[in-house]
Amino acid sequence: MTAIPDSYDIAVIGGGNAALCAAITAAEAGARVLILETAPKPYRGGNSRHTRNFRCMHSGPLGPLVESYSEEEYFSDLMKVTGGKTDEHLARLAIRTSEDCLPWMEAHGVRFQPSLSGTLSLARTNAFFLGGGKGLVNAYYRTAEALGVEVLYEAAVTHLDLADDRIAQVTFTHAGEEKTVTPKSVVVASGGFQADTDWLARAWGPAARNFLIRGTPYNRGVVLSDLLDQGVEQVGDPTQCHAVAIDGRAPKFDGGIVTRLDCVPFSIVVNKEAQRFYDEGEDVWPKRYAIWGRLVAAQPDQVGYVIIDAKSLKLFMPSVFPPIEAATLPELAEKMGLPPDKLCATVDEFNAACGDPSGFHPTELDGVSTSGLTPPKTNWARPITEPPFYSYSLRTGVTFTYLGLKVDENAQCRIGDRPVTNLWAAGETMAGSILGQGYLAGFGMTIGTVFGRIAGKEAAAHAN
Amino acid sequence: MQTDLIQEARRQAEICNACRYCEGYCSVFPALHRERAFSDGDITQLANLCHNCRGCYYACQYTAPHEFDLNLPRALAEVRQASWKDHAWPRGFAHLFDRSGVLMAGGLVLGFALIFALAQALRPDSGAGFYAYMSHGLMVTIFTPAFLLPLLAIAVSLRGYWRTVGGGPVRPGDIWGALRSAGRMKNLDGGHGDGCNFEDEDRFSQARRHFHQAVLYGFLLSFASTASGTVLHYAFGIEAPYGFFSLPKLLGVPGGLLLSVGCAGLAWLKLKADPELGAPAAWGGEMAFVLLLFAVAVSGLALYAATGTSAVAWLLPLHLGAVLTFFLLTPYSKMAHGFYRMAALTRDAAQNRAA
Ligand SMILES: Cc1cc2nc3c(=O)[nH]c(=O)nc-3n(C[C@H](O)[C@H](O)[C@H](O)COP(=O)(O)OP(=O)(O)OC[C@H]3O[C@@H](n4cnc5c(N)ncnc54)[C@H](O)[C@@H]3O)c2cc1C
Ligand code: SF4
Ligand code: SF4
Numbered sequence: 001m002t003a004i005p006d007s008y009d010i011a012v013i014g015g016g017n018a019a020l021c022a023a024i025t026a027a028e029a030g031a032r033v034l035i036l037e038t039a040p041k042p043y044r045g046g047n048s049r050h051t052r053n054f055r056c057m058h059s060g061p062l063g064p065l066v067e068s069y070s071e072e073e074y075f076s077d078l079m080k081v082t083g084g085k086t087d088e089h090l091a092r093l094a095i096r097t098s099e100d101c102l103p104w105m106e107a108h109g110v111r112f113q114p115s116l117s118g119t120l121s122l123a124r125t126n127a128f129f130l131g132g133g134k135g136l137v138n139a140y141y142r143t144a145e146a147l148g149v150e151v152l153y154e155a156a157v158t159h160l161d162l163a164d165d166r167i168a169q170v171t172f173t174h175a176g177e178e179k180t181v182t183p184k185s186v187v188v189a190s191g192g193f194q195a196d197t198d199w200l201a202r203a204w205g206p207a208a209r210n211f212l213i214r215g216t217p218y219n220r221g222v223v224l225s226d227l228l229d230q231g232v233e234q235v236g237d238p239t240q241c242h243a244v245a246i247d248g249r250a251p252k253f254d255g256g257i258v259t260r261l262d263c264v265p266f267s268i269v270v271n272k273e274a275q276r277f278y279d280e281g282e283d284v285w286p287k288r289y290a291i292w293g294r295l296v297a298a299q300p301d302q303v304g305y306v307i308i309d310a311k312s313l314k315l316f317m318p319s320v321f322p323p324i325e326a327a328t329l330p331e332l333a334e335k336m337g338l339p340p341d342k343l344c345a346t347v348d349e350f351n352a353a354c355g356d357p358s359g360f361h362p363t364e365l366d367g368v369s370t371s372g373l374t375p376p377k378t379n380w381a382r383p384i385t386e387p388p389f390y391s392y393s394l395r396t397g398v399t400f401t402y403l404g405l406k407v408d409e410n411a412q413c414r415i416g417d418r419p420v421t422n423l424w425a426a427g428e429t430m431a432g433s434i435l436g437q438g439y440l441a442g443f444g445m446t447i448g449t450v451f452g453r454i455a456g457k458e459a460a461a462h463a464n
Numbered sequence: 465m466q467t468d469l470i471q472e473a474r475r476q477a478e479i480c481n482a483c484r485y486c487e488g489y490c491s492v493f494p495a496l497h498r499e500r501a502f503s504d505g506d507i508t509q510l511a512n513l514c515h516n517c518r519g520c521y522y523a524c525q526y527t528a529p530h531e532f533d534l535n536l537p538r539a540l541a542e543v544r545q546a547s548w549k550d551h552a553w554p555r556g557f558a559h560l561f562d563r564s565g566v567l568m569a570g571g572l573v574l575g576f577a578l579i580f581a582l583a584q585a586l587r588p589d590s591g592a593g594f595y596a597y598m599s600h601g602l603m604v605t606i607f608t609p610a611f612l613l614p615l616l617a618i619a620v621s622l623r624g625y626w627r628t629v630g631g632g633p634v635r636p637g638d639i640w641g642a643l644r645s646a647g648r649m650k651n652l653d654g655g656h657g658d659g660c661n662f663e664d665e666d667r668f669s670q671a672r673r674h675f676h677q678a679v680l681y682g683f684l685l686s687f688a689s690t691a692s693g694t695v696l697h698y699a700f701g702i703e704a705p706y707g708f709f710s711l712p713k714l715l716g717v718p719g720g721l722l723l724s725v726g727c728a729g730l731a732w733l734k735l736k737a738d739p740e741l742g743a744p745a746a747w748g749g750e751m752a753f754v755l756l757l758f759a760v761a762v763s764g765l766a767l768y769a770a771t772g773t774s775a776v777a778w779l780l781p782l783h784l785g786a787v788l789t790f791f792l793l794t795p796y797s798k799m800a801h802g803f804y805r806m807a808a809l810t811r812d813a814a815q816n817r818a819a
Contacts, residue, residue, distance in 0.1 A: 042527070042528075042529060049525045050525055052485055111488075111654075111655075111656040111658070113487060113488030113655065113656075116484045116485070116487050117487065117494070117497045118484065118497075128488075129485075130488045130489065130523075130654075130655055130656055131485060131486055131488075131489065131519060131520070131522075131523030132483075132485030132486070132523060132525065133485075133525070134485075134524065135485075135522075135523035138522060138523065138666040142666070142667060251531055254525075254530060256483075256525055256526070257482070257483055257485070258479055258482035258483045258526075258532075260482075314500060318478065318481050318500055319482045320478065320479050320482045320532075322478075
């Protein structure tokens with residue numbers, strides 16, 4: 001074991017958005033900061049490298065954002081998706097501070113662009129990063145390095161030594177060696193544990209082995225479990241995660257945004273027995289995006305199959321893999337490995353239950369529904385009749401997990417009834433302190449930016 | 465067209481179309497996001513619209529070692545290069561692209577030797593300035609065809625390109641749009657105005673944009689200088705040599721300086737940039753082209769500085785040899801990119817108008 005000779009004020013664990021915001025803020029306050037990032041340089045930046053926007057309150061037009069988005073509206077949007085399982089105090093803190101984040105981000109190199117084509121519904125609430133999350137991460141690394149922050153890649157933190165109520169030492173492996181560093185303050189920003197399939201399987205059962213992980217393979221919850229084992233206060237439970245249905249052909253890790261499928265509302269979705277299992281037309285798509293991960297997870301072998309016909313092909317955003325195409329339904333079933341007679345029966349039954357499709361409107365709840373069918377399809381129900389027919393396979397894609405470190409409004413971690421005097425947490429690894437369940441698009445980066453900056457400020461104040 | 469290059473660019477374009485994160489960098493992405501499927505012509509148009517600013521490489525979460533292996537700047541550079549060969553006219557000259565580096569070096573030597581020999585053999589009895597070394601008539605005899613024939617070749621090539629990309633009738637408004645974009649090098653400003661990524665990985669800088677602008681405006685000024693000389697000569701009977709406060713010199717001297725600085729800057733940046741983000745096979749030819757243009761500019765300035773000295777005897781053929789090589793290789797070298805770029809920008813303006 002080698003002790004890193006340099007005396008750092010602060011060690012930041014992780015190399016994503018929250019870590020970088022903390023490191024930059026601390027360095028600007030005069031602290032000597034070391035970033036320990038487990039990923040190699042090309043994969044630095046965790047899940048943050050896959051993001052595209054953050055959700056930002058604003059009282060008038062701000063940067064790329066149009067009109068206004070008030071604290072109350074933002075908060076009520078959040079309450080809707082979390083079903084009330086929200087820490088109001090911390091959530092409002094994040095929301096209020098978000099307005100101030102946008103200019104801060106710009107001042108530290110992040111550039112924005114107008115809402116991307118196909119995402120106009122977010123033009124008022126979400127500010128899009130030019131070049132996406134990797135562009136943001138690159139800009140922050142440049143800024144941090146100019147401030148003298150040192151970055152060690154392929155530095156996997158394995159243990160934080162908790163002695164009484166402070167972290168005495170940080171242990172990590174680097175270049176095949178075990179090393180230690182003894183900073184005055186520590187910021188944990190190493191994400192959730194979703195990339196540890198064993199852990200997921202312990203929480204979810206063996207089905208979890210069939211899940212795909214949409215983001216980085218490096219968020220394995222090593223530091224999280226190390227701290228929880230030592231009694232640092234936990235929030236949330238391991239079964240809670242954000243999961244969506246993505247293209248079944250996506251890679252196991254890091255498939256990112258391009259594997260999403262937006263075609264569900266115009267389709268029927270069946271399981272491997274060619275049976276439908278949920279109302280595909282429940283709501284406009286982005287709103288129902290997140291329930292399909294769980295729905296597919298509950299099906300045999302954790303797979304689903306979207307079936308559409310020619311008239312629907314151009315109604316949704318293209319995705320990375322082309323759909324499987326066939327001239328007839330039996331042929332399509334054959335190609336997808338579905339029982340052909342059962343698929344035909346399911347489609348026939350669905351078609352027979354469709355009514356008058358003349359009110360069809362792809363972007364509104366059009367009320368074009370089935371009658372007498374279980375489960376029903378309550379909007380966009382048009383018979384599947386026009387060849388060629390197309391199919392995508394679906395799998396559960398986990399975005400992040402909620403189990404995390406409980407923090408207070410200073411982003412400080414706790415043990416029992418007292419704070420750990422030199423330990424702060426930011427980003428996904430403490431997001432459970434704010435959200436108990438559900439997710440609002442763009443809130444992950446807001447939490448990371450707001451609490452990353454708070455953690456950096458507090459950690460620097462402690463070290464000085 | 466080499467179908468594998470097109471196919472690779474198409475594969476990547478389809479990933480970008482599902483992602484769209486780079487939409488704000490340049491004109492390529494809005495054009496790309498208009499389509500759902502990409503014909504060979506679409507890919508060719510996107511390739512010629514791409515300015516190789518590299519923003520979309522450094523910002524991409526799917527670059528190698530990721531299995532999606534995105535490198536859009538390179539994929540488009542390869543198609544772009546191949547498309548110029550494809551549309552080269554006469555057809556048999558297409559392969560010159562592959563050898564443009566060697567050709568430029570050879571052309572320079574041969575051009576020098578030829579003009580030097582002619583000048584010696586046909587040395588005029590009278591004449592001032594460089595007409596003392598070479599008659600006006602001889603220069604015109606050499607350079608008129610050397611200028612017009614390549615332009616004809618380019619025109620034929622562009623007509624082919626226009627057909628490939630499915631361009632319709634050309635509207636002046638669209639050409640104006642293209643000129644405005646090229647004039648400001650809009651596509652090298654990164655969308656945010658901070659410039660592009662080139663010489664230092666993901667750092668944005670204006671270096672390439674400004675050096676390229678220096679080349680563009682330096683070239684145009686030099687060209688205007690020659691044109692003004694021609695007009696003075698034929699329309700007003702005022703013959704070279706011109707003094708400093710004459711149109712040809714007032715345009716030509718700053719033009720030559722800009723061109724020299726711009727070319728030197730671009731060559732320097734090229735040495736620092738990662739060749740894997742362009743078409744690596746074309747690197748040598750591109751570098752040779754920049755250096756040739758540099759030689760044209762510097763020898764032109766030197767010629768002016770040497771007025772009245774005996775150095776004109778060898779500087780003149782050197783300069784004219786370089787200019788000759790430059791003209792003759794225009795349709796088969798990196799110089800072609802300027803014409804294709806204008807065509808692509810014009811086509812893009814038309815599509816934006818229609819959308
Ligand atoms: C495909 C996708 C798209 C998304 N899009 C959006 C979006 O548009 N907007 C939004 O707000 N949110 C989005 N999210 C969620 C968002 O990514 C997260 O909320 C946010 O990135 C969390 O930031 P973070 O810094 O906490 O974690 P991360 O960015 O994941 O960073 C964690 C870091 O810790 C490192 N690390 C892990 N373990 C160790 C260890 N033991 N030692 C050292 N380092 C370690 C990792 O390598 C990584 O660098 C998206 C997520 C995914 C997967
Ligand atoms: S280059 Fe990469 S990040 Fe940019 S649009 Fe394409 S896939 Fe997305
Ligand atoms: S290299 Fe630059 S100009 Fe070319 S596609 Fe990428 S961002 Fe656009």
